[in-house]
Amino acid sequence: MSNFFNGLLRLRRGPWEMLATIIIAVGVFMLMQPFVIWAFTYSFIVTLVGTVMFIIVSHFPE
Amino acid sequence: MSDKTADRVAAATPTHVARKIRGLSDRAIAWIFVAPTIFLLLAVNIFPLIWTVRLSFTDYKANRINREPEWIGLRNYERILTDSDIWLNMQATAHFLFWTIFFQVLIGFTLAWLINKKFKGNDLWTTIIVLPMMLSPAVVGNFWKFLYQPQIGLFNYIIAFFTGKDPSSFEMLGSVDLAPWSIVIVDTWMWTPFVMLICLAGLRSIPDYIYEAAEIDRASKLRQFFTITIPMVLPFLMLAVLFRGIENFKMFDLVVQLTGGGPGSTTELTSINLKREAFEKWRTGYASAYAIILFVTVFGLASIYVKALNKVKER
Numbered sequence: 343m344s345n346f347f348n349g350l351l352r353l354r355r356g357p358w359e360m361l362a363t364i365i366i367a368v369g370v371f372m373l374m375q376p377f378v379i380w381a382f383t384y385s386f387i388v389t390l391v392g393t394v395m396f397i398i399v400s401h402f403p404e
Numbered sequence: 405m406s407d408k409t410a411d412r413v414a415a416a417t418p419t420h421v422a423r424k425i426r427g428l429s430d431r432a433i434a435w436i437f438v439a440p441t442i443f444l445l446l447a448v449n450i451f452p453l454i455w456t457v458r459l460s461f462t463d464y465k466a467n468r469i470n471r472e473p474e475w476i477g478l479r480n481y482e483r484i485l486t487d488s489d490i491w492l493n494m495q496a497t498a499h500f501l502f503w504t505i506f507f508q509v510l511i512g513f514t515l516a517w518l519i520n521k522k523f524k525g526n527d528l529w530t531t532i533i534v535l536p537m538m539l540s541p542a543v544v545g546n547f548w549k550f551l552y553q554p555q556i557g558l559f560n561y562i563i564a565f566f567t568g569k570d571p572s573s574f575e576m577l578g579s580v581d582l583a584p585w586s587i588v589i590v591d592t593w594m595w596t597p598f599v600m601l602i603c604l605a606g607l608r609s610i611p612d613y614i615y616e617a618a619e620i621d622r623a624s625k626l627r628q629f630f631t632i633t634i635p636m637v638l639p640f641l642m643l644a645v646l647f648r649g650i651e652n653f654k655m656f657d658l659v660v661q662l663t664g665g666g667p668g669s670t671t672e673l674t675s676i677n678l679k680r681e682a683f684e685k686w687r688t689g690y691a692s693a694y695a696i697i698l699f700v701t702v703f704g705l706a707s708i709y710v711k712a713l714n715k716v717k718e719r
Contacts, residue, residue, distance in 0.1 A: 369704065374501075
Protein backbone atom coordinates (compact mmCIF):
# COMPACT_ATOMS: atom_id res chain seq x y z
CA MET A 343 0.00 0.00 0.00
CA SER A 344 2.84 2.40 0.90
CA ASN A 345 4.47 1.53 -2.47
CA PHE A 346 1.27 2.64 -4.16
CA PHE A 347 1.24 6.03 -2.40
CA ASN A 348 5.00 6.47 -2.95
CA GLY A 349 4.43 5.80 -6.64
CA LEU A 350 1.66 8.40 -6.72
CA LEU A 351 3.88 11.00 -5.05
CA ARG A 352 6.79 10.24 -7.38
CA LEU A 353 4.48 10.43 -10.45
CA ARG A 354 5.08 6.82 -11.49
CA ARG A 355 3.01 5.28 -14.29
CA GLY A 356 1.81 2.06 -12.57
CA PRO A 357 -0.08 3.51 -9.57
CA TRP A 358 -1.46 6.44 -11.53
CA GLU A 359 -2.75 4.11 -14.26
CA MET A 360 -4.30 1.97 -11.54
CA LEU A 361 -6.05 5.05 -10.10
CA ALA A 362 -7.30 6.10 -13.56
CA THR A 363 -8.55 2.56 -14.22
CA ILE A 364 -10.49 2.55 -10.93
CA ILE A 365 -12.06 5.92 -11.79
CA ILE A 366 -13.11 4.68 -15.27
CA ALA A 367 -14.54 1.46 -13.82
CA VAL A 368 -16.51 3.43 -11.21
CA GLY A 369 -17.77 5.79 -13.96
CA VAL A 370 -18.95 2.92 -16.18
CA PHE A 371 -20.61 1.21 -13.22
CA MET A 372 -22.36 4.48 -12.32
CA LEU A 373 -23.59 4.79 -15.93
CA MET A 374 -25.14 1.34 -16.02
CA GLN A 375 -26.22 0.66 -12.43
CA PRO A 376 -29.97 0.32 -11.75
CA PHE A 377 -29.98 1.78 -8.20
CA VAL A 378 -29.78 5.59 -8.05
CA ILE A 379 -30.22 8.17 -10.80
CA TRP A 380 -27.76 10.71 -9.31
CA ALA A 381 -24.95 8.18 -9.92
CA PHE A 382 -26.07 7.99 -13.57
CA THR A 383 -26.06 11.80 -13.77
CA TYR A 384 -22.45 12.10 -12.57
CA SER A 385 -21.19 9.00 -14.40
CA PHE A 386 -20.08 10.82 -17.55
CA ILE A 387 -17.88 13.34 -15.77
CA VAL A 388 -16.29 10.55 -13.70
CA THR A 389 -15.58 8.44 -16.82
CA LEU A 390 -14.27 11.47 -18.71
CA VAL A 391 -11.92 12.43 -15.87
CA GLY A 392 -10.67 8.82 -15.65
CA THR A 393 -10.14 8.53 -19.41
CA VAL A 394 -8.30 11.85 -19.78
CA MET A 395 -6.24 10.98 -16.70
CA PHE A 396 -5.39 7.59 -18.23
CA ILE A 397 -4.17 9.21 -21.45
CA ILE A 398 -1.98 11.66 -19.50
CA VAL A 399 -0.52 9.22 -16.96
CA SER A 400 0.30 6.58 -19.58
CA HIS A 401 3.13 8.95 -20.58
CA PHE A 402 4.59 8.98 -17.06
CA PRO A 403 7.88 7.07 -16.48
CA GLU A 404 7.65 3.42 -15.28
CA MET B 405 15.03 -5.17 -66.99
CA SER B 406 13.94 -3.33 -63.86
CA ASP B 407 17.07 -1.14 -64.03
CA LYS B 408 16.07 -0.16 -67.54
CA THR B 409 12.55 0.72 -66.36
CA ALA B 410 13.95 2.77 -63.48
CA ASP B 411 16.30 4.56 -65.88
CA ARG B 412 13.42 5.25 -68.25
CA VAL B 413 11.25 6.66 -65.42
CA ALA B 414 14.18 8.77 -64.18
CA ALA B 415 14.79 10.09 -67.68
CA ALA B 416 11.08 10.87 -68.15
CA THR B 417 10.90 12.90 -64.90
CA PRO B 418 10.88 16.61 -65.76
CA THR B 419 14.23 18.23 -64.88
CA HIS B 420 12.77 20.80 -62.44
CA VAL B 421 10.88 18.08 -60.49
CA ALA B 422 13.95 15.82 -60.37
CA ARG B 423 16.04 18.73 -59.05
CA LYS B 424 13.47 19.48 -56.35
CA ILE B 425 13.27 15.83 -55.15
CA ARG B 426 17.05 15.48 -55.13
CA GLY B 427 17.23 18.45 -52.75
CA LEU B 428 14.81 16.90 -50.21
CA SER B 429 15.91 15.13 -47.05
CA ASP B 430 14.89 11.51 -46.32
CA ARG B 431 12.54 12.80 -43.63
CA ALA B 432 10.80 15.13 -46.07
CA ILE B 433 10.40 12.34 -48.63
CA ALA B 434 8.96 10.09 -45.89
CA TRP B 435 6.46 12.83 -45.03
CA ILE B 436 5.43 13.12 -48.68
CA PHE B 437 4.58 9.41 -48.72
CA VAL B 438 2.77 9.44 -45.35
CA ALA B 439 0.89 12.72 -45.86
CA PRO B 440 -2.03 11.33 -47.98
CA THR B 441 -2.79 8.69 -45.30
CA ILE B 442 -2.65 11.27 -42.51
CA PHE B 443 -4.87 13.60 -44.50
CA LEU B 444 -7.41 10.82 -45.10
CA LEU B 445 -7.36 9.86 -41.42
CA LEU B 446 -7.96 13.46 -40.38
CA ALA B 447 -10.76 13.88 -42.91
CA VAL B 448 -12.55 10.60 -42.16
CA ASN B 449 -11.96 10.12 -38.42
CA ILE B 450 -10.69 13.17 -36.57
CA PHE B 451 -12.69 15.91 -38.29
CA PRO B 452 -16.11 14.20 -37.79
CA LEU B 453 -15.22 13.61 -34.14
CA ILE B 454 -14.34 17.25 -33.55
CA TRP B 455 -17.44 18.32 -35.49
CA THR B 456 -19.63 16.03 -33.35
CA VAL B 457 -18.16 17.57 -30.19
CA ARG B 458 -18.98 21.03 -31.56
CA LEU B 459 -22.55 20.01 -32.52
CA SER B 460 -23.13 18.52 -29.07
CA PHE B 461 -23.08 22.06 -27.64
CA THR B 462 -25.76 23.30 -30.05
CA ASP B 463 -29.44 22.63 -30.80
CA TYR B 464 -28.65 21.77 -34.42
CA LYS B 465 -31.26 19.79 -36.36
CA ALA B 466 -30.06 18.09 -39.53
CA ASN B 467 -33.52 18.25 -41.16
CA ARG B 468 -33.54 22.07 -40.88
CA ILE B 469 -30.33 23.05 -42.56
CA ASN B 470 -31.38 26.66 -43.16
CA ARG B 471 -31.96 27.29 -39.46
CA GLU B 472 -28.94 28.75 -37.66
CA PRO B 473 -28.00 26.41 -34.75
CA GLU B 474 -27.97 28.06 -31.33
CA TRP B 475 -25.09 27.52 -28.86
CA ILE B 476 -26.67 25.99 -25.74
CA GLY B 477 -23.56 24.94 -23.80
CA LEU B 478 -23.89 21.80 -21.70
CA ARG B 479 -27.70 21.65 -21.82
CA ASN B 480 -27.77 18.56 -24.10
CA TYR B 481 -25.49 16.66 -21.71
CA GLU B 482 -27.61 17.80 -18.75
CA ARG B 483 -30.82 16.59 -20.43
CA ILE B 484 -29.36 13.18 -21.35
CA LEU B 485 -27.83 12.53 -17.95
CA THR B 486 -31.02 13.36 -16.06
CA ASP B 487 -33.36 11.46 -18.39
CA SER B 488 -34.77 8.36 -16.68
CA ASP B 489 -35.65 6.75 -20.06
CA ILE B 490 -32.02 6.90 -21.17
CA TRP B 491 -31.04 5.50 -17.79
CA LEU B 492 -33.35 2.52 -18.50
CA ASN B 493 -31.74 2.10 -21.94
CA MET B 494 -28.34 1.99 -20.26
CA GLN B 495 -29.60 -0.72 -17.93
CA ALA B 496 -30.93 -2.72 -20.87
CA THR B 497 -27.51 -2.37 -22.53
CA ALA B 498 -25.75 -3.43 -19.31
CA HIS B 499 -27.98 -6.53 -19.06
CA PHE B 500 -27.27 -7.44 -22.67
CA LEU B 501 -23.53 -6.75 -22.35
CA PHE B 502 -23.00 -8.66 -19.12
CA TRP B 503 -24.94 -11.81 -19.99
CA THR B 504 -23.72 -12.12 -23.60
CA ILE B 505 -20.09 -11.83 -22.52
CA PHE B 506 -20.65 -14.23 -19.62
CA PHE B 507 -22.25 -16.96 -21.77
CA GLN B 508 -19.94 -16.44 -24.74
CA VAL B 509 -16.81 -16.77 -22.61
CA LEU B 510 -18.17 -19.76 -20.70
CA ILE B 511 -19.45 -21.70 -23.72
CA GLY B 512 -16.69 -20.48 -26.07
CA PHE B 513 -13.92 -21.60 -23.74
CA THR B 514 -15.59 -24.96 -23.06
CA LEU B 515 -16.02 -25.62 -26.79
CA ALA B 516 -12.41 -24.62 -27.50
CA TRP B 517 -11.19 -26.91 -24.74
CA LEU B 518 -13.21 -29.81 -26.18
CA ILE B 519 -12.19 -29.13 -29.79
CA ASN B 520 -8.54 -28.93 -28.71
CA LYS B 521 -8.69 -32.60 -27.67
CA LYS B 522 -7.43 -34.65 -30.56
CA PHE B 523 -10.36 -36.66 -31.89
CA LYS B 524 -11.54 -37.85 -35.27
CA GLY B 525 -13.38 -35.17 -37.22
CA ASN B 526 -12.57 -32.19 -34.97
CA ASP B 527 -11.82 -30.03 -38.03
CA LEU B 528 -15.30 -30.76 -39.36
CA TRP B 529 -16.84 -29.85 -35.99
CA THR B 530 -14.84 -26.61 -35.90
CA THR B 531 -16.22 -25.68 -39.33
CA ILE B 532 -19.79 -26.49 -38.28
CA ILE B 533 -19.46 -24.51 -35.02
CA VAL B 534 -18.06 -21.37 -36.69
CA LEU B 535 -20.86 -21.21 -39.31
CA PRO B 536 -23.19 -18.82 -37.34
CA MET B 537 -20.64 -16.03 -37.13
CA MET B 538 -20.23 -16.04 -40.89
CA LEU B 539 -23.86 -15.07 -41.41
CA SER B 540 -25.12 -11.52 -41.69
CA PRO B 541 -26.66 -10.19 -38.43
CA ALA B 542 -29.74 -9.11 -40.41
CA VAL B 543 -30.22 -12.67 -41.71
CA VAL B 544 -29.67 -14.14 -38.24
CA GLY B 545 -32.17 -11.67 -36.77
CA ASN B 546 -34.77 -12.60 -39.37
CA PHE B 547 -34.54 -16.36 -39.07
CA TRP B 548 -34.44 -16.28 -35.26
CA LYS B 549 -37.63 -14.25 -35.47
CA PHE B 550 -39.19 -17.30 -37.15
CA LEU B 551 -37.64 -19.67 -34.61
CA TYR B 552 -39.18 -17.60 -31.81
CA GLN B 553 -42.68 -17.66 -33.39
CA PRO B 554 -45.11 -18.99 -30.74
CA GLN B 555 -47.17 -20.98 -33.29
CA ILE B 556 -44.60 -22.34 -35.75
CA GLY B 557 -41.26 -21.57 -34.06
CA LEU B 558 -38.86 -24.43 -33.42
CA PHE B 559 -37.46 -22.75 -30.30
CA ASN B 560 -40.85 -22.71 -28.58
CA TYR B 561 -41.39 -26.38 -29.50
CA ILE B 562 -38.03 -27.40 -28.03
CA ILE B 563 -38.78 -25.53 -24.79
CA ALA B 564 -42.26 -27.08 -24.75
CA PHE B 565 -40.75 -30.55 -25.27
CA PHE B 566 -38.54 -30.18 -22.17
CA THR B 567 -40.94 -28.28 -19.90
CA GLY B 568 -44.28 -29.74 -20.97
CA LYS B 569 -45.70 -26.25 -21.52
CA ASP B 570 -47.90 -25.35 -24.48
CA PRO B 571 -45.57 -23.85 -27.20
CA SER B 572 -47.97 -21.01 -27.92
CA SER B 573 -48.34 -20.13 -24.22
CA PHE B 574 -45.24 -17.91 -24.22
CA GLU B 575 -43.81 -15.40 -26.62
CA MET B 576 -40.06 -14.79 -26.47
CA LEU B 577 -40.05 -11.53 -28.44
CA GLY B 578 -43.37 -10.17 -27.18
CA SER B 579 -42.88 -10.66 -23.47
CA VAL B 580 -41.32 -7.92 -21.32
CA ASP B 581 -39.53 -10.55 -19.19
CA LEU B 582 -38.35 -12.82 -22.00
CA ALA B 583 -37.42 -10.33 -24.76
CA PRO B 584 -34.12 -9.21 -23.11
CA TRP B 585 -33.12 -12.89 -22.82
CA SER B 586 -34.15 -13.62 -26.41
CA ILE B 587 -31.55 -11.15 -27.74
CA VAL B 588 -28.93 -12.56 -25.34
CA ILE B 589 -29.58 -16.09 -26.69
CA VAL B 590 -29.25 -15.01 -30.34
CA ASP B 591 -26.07 -12.98 -29.81
CA THR B 592 -24.57 -15.85 -27.81
CA TRP B 593 -25.49 -18.32 -30.57
CA MET B 594 -23.94 -16.08 -33.21
CA TRP B 595 -20.73 -14.93 -31.50
CA THR B 596 -19.69 -17.82 -29.24
CA PRO B 597 -17.72 -19.33 -32.17
CA PHE B 598 -15.63 -16.16 -32.33
CA VAL B 599 -14.67 -16.48 -28.65
CA MET B 600 -14.09 -20.20 -29.23
CA LEU B 601 -11.67 -19.53 -32.10
CA ILE B 602 -9.66 -17.04 -30.03
CA CYS B 603 -9.54 -19.46 -27.07
CA LEU B 604 -8.53 -22.26 -29.43
CA ALA B 605 -5.62 -20.14 -30.69
CA GLY B 606 -4.62 -19.61 -27.05
CA LEU B 607 -4.88 -23.31 -26.19
CA ARG B 608 -2.87 -24.35 -29.27
CA SER B 609 -0.13 -21.85 -28.38
CA ILE B 610 0.63 -23.71 -25.11
CA PRO B 611 3.69 -25.91 -25.71
CA ASP B 612 3.28 -29.62 -24.89
CA TYR B 613 6.50 -29.72 -22.85
CA ILE B 614 4.87 -27.61 -20.11
CA TYR B 615 2.22 -30.29 -19.60
CA GLU B 616 4.89 -33.00 -19.81
CA ALA B 617 6.90 -31.25 -17.07
CA ALA B 618 3.73 -31.01 -14.96
CA GLU B 619 3.07 -34.72 -15.51
CA ILE B 620 6.60 -35.55 -14.32
CA ASP B 621 5.93 -33.43 -11.22
CA ARG B 622 2.74 -35.48 -10.73
CA ALA B 623 0.45 -32.46 -11.02
CA SER B 624 -3.20 -33.54 -11.30
CA LYS B 625 -5.24 -32.70 -14.41
CA LEU B 626 -7.23 -30.16 -12.41
CA ARG B 627 -4.04 -28.51 -11.13
CA GLN B 628 -2.65 -28.41 -14.69
CA PHE B 629 -5.87 -26.78 -15.88
CA PHE B 630 -5.82 -24.01 -13.27
CA THR B 631 -2.07 -23.34 -13.19
CA ILE B 632 -1.15 -23.83 -16.87
CA THR B 633 -4.18 -23.73 -19.17
CA ILE B 634 -6.16 -20.84 -17.63
CA PRO B 635 -3.22 -18.41 -17.08
CA MET B 636 -1.83 -19.05 -20.56
CA VAL B 637 -5.19 -18.61 -22.29
CA LEU B 638 -6.11 -15.53 -20.22
CA PRO B 639 -4.53 -12.89 -22.57
CA PHE B 640 -6.49 -14.38 -25.47
CA LEU B 641 -9.65 -14.48 -23.40
CA MET B 642 -9.18 -10.81 -22.42
CA LEU B 643 -8.85 -9.95 -26.10
CA ALA B 644 -12.10 -11.78 -26.88
CA VAL B 645 -13.88 -9.98 -24.01
CA LEU B 646 -12.54 -6.63 -25.28
CA PHE B 647 -13.77 -7.25 -28.81
CA ARG B 648 -17.16 -8.57 -27.78
CA GLY B 649 -17.64 -5.89 -25.10
CA ILE B 650 -17.04 -3.04 -27.53
CA GLU B 651 -19.06 -4.70 -30.31
CA ASN B 652 -22.03 -5.38 -28.02
CA PHE B 653 -21.94 -1.90 -26.49
CA LYS B 654 -22.78 -0.58 -29.96
CA MET B 655 -25.01 -3.51 -30.98
CA PHE B 656 -27.70 -2.38 -33.41
CA ASP B 657 -28.61 -4.52 -36.45
CA LEU B 658 -29.37 -7.83 -34.77
CA VAL B 659 -31.63 -6.32 -32.10
CA VAL B 660 -33.44 -4.07 -34.60
CA GLN B 661 -34.25 -7.13 -36.72
CA LEU B 662 -35.37 -9.19 -33.74
CA THR B 663 -37.37 -6.86 -31.53
CA GLY B 664 -36.95 -3.34 -32.94
CA GLY B 665 -36.26 -2.27 -29.35
CA GLY B 666 -39.59 -3.60 -28.03
CA PRO B 667 -41.84 -4.58 -26.40
CA GLY B 668 -42.11 -0.98 -25.20
CA SER B 669 -38.47 -0.08 -24.77
CA THR B 670 -37.30 -3.19 -22.89
CA THR B 671 -34.70 -4.11 -25.53
CA GLU B 672 -33.99 -0.59 -26.74
CA LEU B 673 -30.21 -0.54 -26.44
CA THR B 674 -28.35 2.77 -26.41
CA SER B 675 -27.38 2.58 -30.09
CA ILE B 676 -31.01 2.05 -31.14
CA ASN B 677 -32.09 4.94 -28.94
CA LEU B 678 -29.29 7.10 -30.38
CA LYS B 679 -30.39 6.31 -33.94
CA ARG B 680 -33.97 7.30 -33.07
CA GLU B 681 -32.85 10.59 -31.59
CA ALA B 682 -30.61 11.37 -34.56
CA PHE B 683 -32.64 10.15 -37.55
CA GLU B 684 -36.26 9.90 -36.42
CA LYS B 685 -36.59 12.87 -34.07
CA TRP B 686 -33.79 14.74 -35.90
CA ARG B 687 -32.33 16.15 -32.66
CA THR B 688 -28.80 16.15 -34.09
CA GLY B 689 -27.18 18.28 -31.37
CA TYR B 690 -28.72 16.14 -28.64
CA ALA B 691 -27.73 12.92 -30.46
CA SER B 692 -24.16 14.24 -30.85
CA ALA B 693 -23.90 14.72 -27.07
CA TYR B 694 -25.31 11.21 -26.62
CA ALA B 695 -22.72 9.82 -29.07
CA ILE B 696 -19.89 11.59 -27.22
CA ILE B 697 -21.03 10.03 -23.91
CA LEU B 698 -20.99 6.56 -25.50
CA PHE B 699 -17.65 7.24 -27.17
CA VAL B 700 -15.97 8.28 -23.90
CA THR B 701 -17.37 5.17 -22.18
CA VAL B 702 -16.10 2.80 -24.90
CA PHE B 703 -12.75 4.59 -24.98
CA GLY B 704 -12.41 4.30 -21.20
CA LEU B 705 -13.32 0.60 -21.26
CA ALA B 706 -10.87 -0.04 -24.09
CA SER B 707 -8.10 1.64 -22.06
CA ILE B 708 -8.77 -0.67 -19.10
CA TYR B 709 -8.79 -3.77 -21.27
CA VAL B 710 -5.59 -2.85 -23.11
CA LYS B 711 -3.87 -2.22 -19.78
CA ALA B 712 -5.11 -5.56 -18.41
CA LEU B 713 -4.02 -7.30 -21.59
CA ASN B 714 -0.49 -5.89 -21.37
CA LYS B 715 -0.28 -6.84 -17.70
CA VAL B 716 -1.28 -10.46 -18.37
CA LYS B 717 1.16 -10.63 -21.30
CA GLU B 718 4.03 -9.47 -19.07
CA ARG B 719 3.43 -12.38 -16.69
